[in-house]
Amino acid sequence: MGILAPRAFVSFSGGKDSHLSLWKAKQAGLDVVMLLSMLREDGERSASHRIPAAILRRQSEAMGIPILLRPTSWAAYEENFLACLFALKERGITFGVFGDIDVMEHREWVERVCQKAGVIPFLPLWGKDHKEVALEVGRVGFEAYVIVVKDGSVPQDFLGRRYDEGLVAELLALGIDPCGEGGEFHTLVVSGPPYRHRLPYTFGNPQFDGKCHYLEVW
Template identity: 45%
Template sequence: MPQEPSPAAFFIDLMSHSPENIICSWSGGKDSCFALMQAVRQGHRPVALLNILNENGRISRSHGLPPVILQQQAAALGLPIHLQPSTWADYEQHFTATLAGLREQYQATAAVFGDIDLQPHRDWEEKVCAAAGLRAMLPLWQLERKMLVYRMLEQGIICRIVSCNEQLGEDFLGRLLDDVLIADLEAAGVDVCGENGEFHTVVTDCPLFSTPVNLPAFRKVKHEQYWFLDWQEA
C-alpha cells in the first residue's frame, strides 16, 4: 500500500470554517459518501441530500441508481433526500433551483461535493452554489487518487461498481471495491478512483449508515458506450 499522507491533508478545505449546516450532492457512490464522512468528521451538520434523476425519474444521472436504492441510503443516514428529475439540458437550472430551495428549507450555508481534481467540475459547483447562496465545500480536493481509495476502504466504505466504460466491460459490473479490484483496475489501465468517469459505484455500507443497503436483483445492460446494472425489482 502506498505511504499515507498526513491526515490533516484530508481536511484542508474545511479547517478554516466553523461548523455549518450542509447539503450533500449525493450520487450514491463512494466519492460523495466519503466527502460527506469527512465533512461530518469536521463537525459539519448534514441536513439534506440532493440527487438528480433522469427526466422520467426512473434512475439517477451517471450512476443509474433507482430511487429505492437512494432512499435506502438516505434512511440509513437519517437524512431527507430530494430526488429531482431533469434532462441534461435543464440540469444546471434544476440543480441550482433545488439547492436554493433546500438552503432556505434547512438553513444551510454550504453544499458538499465529492470531486477530487477536475477543475471544470469545481468551477461548475462553485458557480451553482454561488447562484443558490451557498458555499461549495470539496473536502477531497487535490488528494492523490489511489491513496484516497485506500483511505475509503480503511474508513469503512463498502461499495460495488454499478456502471463502467467499454474498456472495463461487463465483467467489472457488480464487483466489490477491494485490493483485488484496485489491482485489476490498474492492470486494465484505468484510474482506480474513476475520477475520469471510467466507472461509478454504489455504497452499500459505511460508518454513517445505521444499517446496510440491500441491493435489488439486477442484470447487465449496455447503453451506448457504457455498461450498467439494470435493477429488475426496483
C-alpha cells in the first residue's frame, strides 16, 4: 500500500502567484484538494484582486479542485480565515500553500494563523528572485492578464494586457516590481497546467474605486 500524499489547500486569489504556488505544491508532492478564497464583505468579489466570486468558482471547476469562499470584513479577516483553517483541518487537510515572496509581515501572519490551526504553511515562492518568479509564470504555461493596477503605480493602459515576458520587461524598465508584491497590480489566470479547459471570460470597461483601476470580468 502506497503512502498517501499530504492533503493541502491553496490560499487562492485567482491570480498568477497563487496558481504558480499551486503548481509547485503539486510538484512537491502535496495533494491539493481545496482552494480557499476570502471575499469582500458583500461576498461578490475577492478581497484584493476584485475577481467576482463567479469567476473564482469557474476557475475551481476548470481545475477540478473545490473552492471554499468566505466573505469577510477587513476587521474580521483573521477571525474568518482562522475559522476556515479549523474547518479544513477537520477535513484532514494539514498543509496550507501560500504565494508570498518576500514580505516578512505577510509570512509572519501566515505562520501565526497556521500555528493556531495546526496547519503546516508551505511557501514555495519565498525568497525567490522576483524576475525569475515573474518569468516562470509563463514558462510553466500559465496564461494570465492584468486586471487591476494601483493608481499612480502602474499605467492604466496595462489593464487587459497579457502577463508575459514582454510585459515583465516593460515593468522592469519602468522600475515596477514585476511580481506586484506590493499590490502594484493584480492578474487573472485563465489557463495553465492544472486546467482541464481554458476559462471562458469577458473583460468589461475599466472601473475606478478611488484606489485602483480594474476591469470588470464575467
